[in-house]
Amino acid sequence: MSLRFALLAVLSSRPRTGYDLLQIFDSSVDSVWHAPHTQIYPELRRMEADGLLAAEEVPRGPNSTKRAYTITDGGRDELRRQASEAVPPLREKDPYRLKAAYMEWASADGAREQFVLHLAHYTAWYERWRGRVEALRSREDPVLRERLAAQPPELHDEIVAVKVFAYEGLMARARMEIEWAERGLELVERFKGPGTTTAFDHAA
Amino acid sequence: MSLRFALLAVLSSRPRTGYDLLQIFDSSVDSVWHAPHTQIYPELRRMEADGLLAAEEVPRGPNSTKRAYTITDGGRDELRRQASEAVPPLREKDPYRLKAAYMEWASADGAREQFVLHLAHYTAWYERWRGRVEALRSREDPVLRERLAAQPPELHDEIVAVKVFAYEGLMARARMEIEWAERGLELVERFKGPGTTTAFDHAA
DNA sequence: TGTCCCATGTAACTCGTTACATGATTGT
């Protein structure tokens, strides 16, 4: 249901096409969630069928149209409902920690490479999320501006604050992952450096 | 593939039945991964068909048998392969941060309840993981003992160290989630306390 | 006339969850 929630949330500020949503999700701005077009387009159709969205064919050049989706009152109700319904957190399923727990089976190079990738990944995302927080605080982000324009001024501080809070949560996660990967690299050097043996080497 | 990896890893110390694995995954010890029996039993059958496991019908009472699975040489190769192959980290999909980013749509009670659940969840798991680290460090954990018994003594330190490292990563995650949820509760009081308005109230 | 970018789909497949089922064994 997260995809549906995210779509409703983005469409609550103004109508957009599937392609618009794809850009927002996948590349530029809203780096909390993502989805490929193969998931977005069918979901928009289903949401329209469920009465959460209304679609309009708008012209595009002389011989073509595109579908713009507008949130309906029912869609806004559903957005409020999903935002307000507390869902119990899921049990952890953590593939990184799982893999680390059985690192004795890994080659030195494989283990090292995994942590190098981990470090690079979360370092890059940390920077990206930091940029988002700045764009939100300064209220220069274009998607945020459209959102604020669609809501009364007395809500603006809350809207900005909760988004900053969300991205700061992602930044905290990234910092944790970076520190963990650095400790991982130390472990690799300690146990898989020259002159050591590991379960990996006990081949049949 | 994480389930398959986890099954291979657990079976690498000694043969077990599907039910044994279920206990290890779902309740008692190995709290890094979990899976219901409806996923474990068919996966074991597939792994047997793929030559990673060998099954043996062992008697159970007078009129019944159970299937015990043993890892094969091919299974050990696959375990080494998966442990050694660096996989690029996945893009973030974070339903908690997503929901928080659009908290302006939530009722005060719904938002508060969500963070209370979050806090309770990660507090409980923090304690659980801390207990696991203790059981690993003292080498009193029965599953760990079987694992060490199956591997030469010069590997014991590495085996314990990587498991402690994995659980400490989970603990770091839990600490981060706890701090974040506490900040979330402060935000709820600030913006959804008495005398405030929120997008939730702007009903149609 | 080609090459991006805009714009939208279907189909097959994997992973995971939930619901529905069944039967034997062990201990009280």
Place this chain on the structure above:
DNA sequence: ACAATCATGTAACGAGTTACATGGGACA
């Protein structure tokens, strides 16, 4: 006898990924 636990499945469904496709518009 009954209950708890041991033991193992099938089926339907939803979410998400990857592969396969198609066609118009804008600009050089």
